[in-house]
Amino acid sequence: KYAIVNDHIINREEAKVDIEDRGYQFGDGVYEVIRVYNGKMFTVKEHMERFVRSAESIGIKIPYASENITKMLEDLIEKDNLKLGIVYMQITRGAAPRNHAFPAGDVVPVITAYTKEMPIPEANLQSGVKTILTEDIRWLRCDIKSLNLLGNILAKQKAAEQGCYEAIQHRGQDVTEGSSSNVYIVKNGTVITHESNNLILKGITKDVILKVCAENEIPVEERTFSLEELAQADEVFLSSTTSEVTPIVVIDEKKVGTGSPGPITKKLQALFKQEIENQCGI
Ligand SMILES: Cc1ncc(COP(=O)(O)O)c(CN[C@@H]2CONC2=O)c1O
Numbered sequence: 001k002y003a004i005v006n007d008h009i010i011n012r013e014e015a016k017v018d019i020e021d022r023g024y025q026f027g028d029g030v031y032e033v034i035r036v037y038n039g040k041m042f043t044v045k046e047h048m049e050r051f052v053r054s055a056e057s058i059g060i061k062i063p064y065a066s067e068n069i070t071k072m073l074e075d076l077i078e079k080d081n082l083k084l085g086i087v088y089m090q091i092t093r094g095a096a097p098r099n100h101a102f103p104a105g106d107v108v109p110v111i112t113a114y115t116k117e118m119p120i121p122e123a124n125l126q127s128g129v130k131t132i133l134t135e136d137i138r139w140l141r142c143d144i145k146s147l148n149l150l151g152n153i154l155a156k157q158k159a160a161e162q163g164c165y166e167a168i169q170h171r172g173q174d175v176t177e178g179s180s181s182n183v184y185i186v187k188n189g190t191v192i193t194h195e196s197n198n199l200i201l202k203g204i205t206k207d208v209i210l211k212v213c214a215e216n217e218i219p220v221e222e223r224t225f226s227l228e229e230l231a232q233a234d235e236v237f238l239s240s241t242t243s244e245v246t247p248i249v250v251i252d253e254k255k256v257g258t259g260s261p262g263p264i265t266k267k268l269q270a271l272f273k274q275e276i277e278n279q280c281g282i
Contacts, residue, residue, distance in 0.1 A: 001114070002076055002079045002080055002114075003015035003076075003112065003113065004072055004073070004076055004089075004111065004112060004113040004114070005110070005111070005112055006108075007064060007072065009072065009075060009076055009079060012114060015112060015114070017092075017095070017110060017112065018095035020095045020096060020097060020098055021092055021094065021110055022092050022093040022094060022095070022096065023090065023110065023147050024092075025098055026100070027146065027147040027149070027150075028058070028092055028093045028147070029060070029090050029091055029092030029093060029109075029110075029146070029147045030054035030055050030057075030058065030060070030091060030145050030146050030147065031051075031088065031089065031090035031091075031145055031146075031147055032047045032048075032089050033086050033088055033089075033241050034047045034073070034086060034087045034089070034241065035086055035241045035242065036077055036082050036083070036085050036087060036115070037276050037279075038083060038084070038280045038281055038282045039078075039082065039083050040279070040281070041070075041073065041074070041077070042241075042279055043204050043208065043279070044070055044073070046207065047204055047241075048066040048070060049066075050145060050202070050204065051066075051069075051089070051091075051145075052066060054144045054146065055091055055109075057141070057144045058093075058144060059102065060091060060092075060093055060109050062091060062109065063108065063109060063111075064111070069089075069111070072113070073087050073113060076113060076114075076115060077115060080115045082115045082117065084117065084118065084119060084120070085115055085116050085117040085118040086116050086118050086241070086242060087113055087115050088113060088114055088115075088116065089111070089112070089113035090111070090112055090113075091109050091111045092109060092110050092147070093107070093109055094108050094109050094110050095107070095110065118242065120244070121242075121243065121244070121246070124165065124243070124246050125245070125246060125247075125269060126261075127247075127249070127260075127261070128246070128247035128248060128249030128250075128256075128260065128261045129165035129166065129247070129248060129249065129250075130165060130248075130249065130250040131159065131164050131165060131166045131168050131178075131248050131250065131251050131252075132158060132159050132168070133168050133169075133227070133251060134155050134158055134159075134167045134169055134170075135169070135170065136151070136169035136170055136171045136176045136177075136199075137151050137154075137155075138151035138152070138169075140198055140199070141198055142176070142177075142198060142199055142200055142201055143196070143197065143198050143199075143200070145201055151179075152179045153179070155167035155179035156179040156180060159179070164250075165246075166178045166179060166180070166181055166238055166243075166248075168183055168230070168238075170227055173226045173227050173228070174224045174225075174226060174227075175194065175225055175229075175230050176194055176199050176200050177194060177199075177200040178238050178240070180240055180242075181203070181238040181239060181240040181243055181246075182194070182200065182201070182203040182205070182206040182238065182239050182240070183236070183237075183238050183248075184209070184236065184237050184238070184239070185225055185229060185230055185233035185234075185235070185236050186233060186234050186235035186236070186237075186262060186265065187229065187232070187233055188234070189264065190219040190220065190221055191209075191213055191218060191220045191264065191268075192220075192221045192222075192223065192225050192229070193206065193220070193221075193222060193225075194222070194223070194225070195222040195223055195224070196222070203239060203240060203241075205239040205241055205243075205244065206239055208272060208275055209239055209245065209268055209272065210222070212271040212272065212274075212275065213268070215271075216271060218267070218268075230251065231251075231254070233256060233257070234257050234264075235247070235256065235261070235264055235265050236248040236256045236257075237261075237265045237268070244269070244272055245265065245268050247260075247265045247266075
């Protein structure tokens with residue numbers, strides 16, 4: 001197995017970072033998770049655009065062009081002979097004596113990446129998943145895909161301790177998103193999901209879903225929706241690079257709708273699968 005450290009592909013076990021790397025000490029960095037189907041990265045252009053946007057949002061200048069990074073990721077996938085899985089990639093502000101303020105300009109950001117085999121979560125896609133509700137205690141720049149994931153992992157851990165797949169987060173009565181996913185309700189045939197602002201991550205999968213909704217005359221409302229609307233929804237589902245379009249069938253031990261994945265969710269799963277086939281030829 002190999003890994004990328006800056007602009008080298010090296011053996012995975014040799015990939016190390018300094019103990020004063022700011023990603024390690026402050027979470028001072030941003031990341032992306034990109035899906036690989038049939039040995040090809042899915043929506044890689046959109047992931048690279050968000051990677052650059054997130055880095056720029058915190059003042060990190062990526063020292064390589066997106067095309068070069070993409071090529072390095074393709075070489076890594078090739079060397080690892082990855083057919084179905086993910087690429088994890090992050091950039092930190094680099095290693096420097098510990099100080100909250102940014103280091104001097106000569107400190108070079110550190111990019112690392114590696115691949116992981118990951119099957120398609122067929123059982124979850126087929127039967128749906130159980131979730132809990134939890135207050136969204138995160139900061140107010142959730143649009144930046146930062147390494148600051150404490151709020152996210154504490155929410156996910158709370159779900160895991162209750163045998164659930166995801167935690168649906170809310171600020172007061174307003175539903176925001178999952179700990180590592182976007183969340184949608186379906187009511188009377190309309191898909192409703194939080195608008196992309198500072199309170200949620202603008203998911204790449206969400207953008208694909210909105211695109212196929214538009215192409216197939218499925219009405220969409222991008223707006224805040226309430227816990228009450230969530231409880232009254234006909235269907236609920238979540239999306240992410242690794243979860244694709246996953247039906248939610250239980251929330252806080254209460255069944256959603258009939259307790260089985262709904263027709264709009266299933267239609268969106270089929271349309272999403274078609275997008276993967278179009279791009280990655282599976
Ligand atoms: C907080 C949060 N919201 C939404 C999403 C969905 O975004 P994408 O559709 O672009 O994946 C993610 C995905 N986070 C990545 C995806 O898989 N694992 C992760 O940590 C996320 O962490």
